[in-house]
Amino acid sequence: MNALRTCAVSLFLAVSFSALAQDFKKDDLVISHPWTRATPEGATVGAGYLTVTNNGKSADRLTGGTFDGAEKVEIHEMKMTGDTMTMRRLPDGVVINPGETAAFAPGSSHLMFRGLKAPIAAGANIKGTLTFEKAGSVDVDYKVEAPGSTSSHDH
Numbered sequence: 001m002n003a004l005r006t007c008a009v010s011l012f013l014a015v016s017f018s019a020l021a022q023d024f025k026k027d028d029l030v031i032s033h034p035w036t037r038a039t040p041e042g043a044t045v046g047a048g049y050l051t052v053t054n055n056g057k058s059a060d061r062l063t064g065g066t067f068d069g070a071e072k073v074e075i076h077e078m079k080m081t082g083d084t085m086t087m088r089r090l091p092d093g094v095v096i097n098p099g100e101t102a103a104f105a106p107g108s109s110h111l112m113f114r115g116l117k118a119p120i121a122a123g124a125n126i127k128g129t130l131t132f133e134k135a136g137s138v139d140v141d142y143k144v145e146a147p148g149s150t151s152s153h154d155h
Contacts, residue, residue: 026138028056029096031130035143035151036067036113038122046070046120048111048128048142049151051103054096061133062102063093067142068127071115078108093133106150122146 024031034050048067054060065073075090085107094109096102104110113120120126124144129137145151 022141022143024138024140026132027135029054029060029132029135029138031138031140033143034128034140035145035149036120036126037145037149038147039116039120040147041119043119044114044116046113046116047076047106048073048113049104049106050111050140051101052096052130053101054098057098058134059095059097060135061093061095063131063133065111065130065137065140066128067111067113069117069120070113071117073128074112074114076110076112078110120144 022033024034030053032051032053034048036046036048039046046067052062062075064075067073075093076087077090078085078087080086089112090109094102102109122144126142126144128140128142130140131137
């Protein structure tokens, strides 16, 4: 009976976690696991992370978006230059070529949420959009993880 109970609990957890993994689709684009970190009181910026896969035959460009509670969303790139980590805004956005996936992750490319009107609270889901040159606007929900999380799978 213990084996049956363990199997049932495992199946429940697998179904529960797969339900948490949110994908959003528009045309040939698949946006997977949009998430952000909770911010401390007084923070005016936050960061968003996700992946965008282009299953189409032509390139598209992520140019920006919206995040409820922020004045604007910018696309930023982080990279090592010698011993120094540098961050810069990508005003032209990011091209996602056919058959490729663009990853936005901590310590790498990310969405910068500027002008936060209130702290981002852990455990919340926050609505936003992503704007693409060809596909247009895509509604997404950002899952809010604890401060310091390194992925949307930290629990």
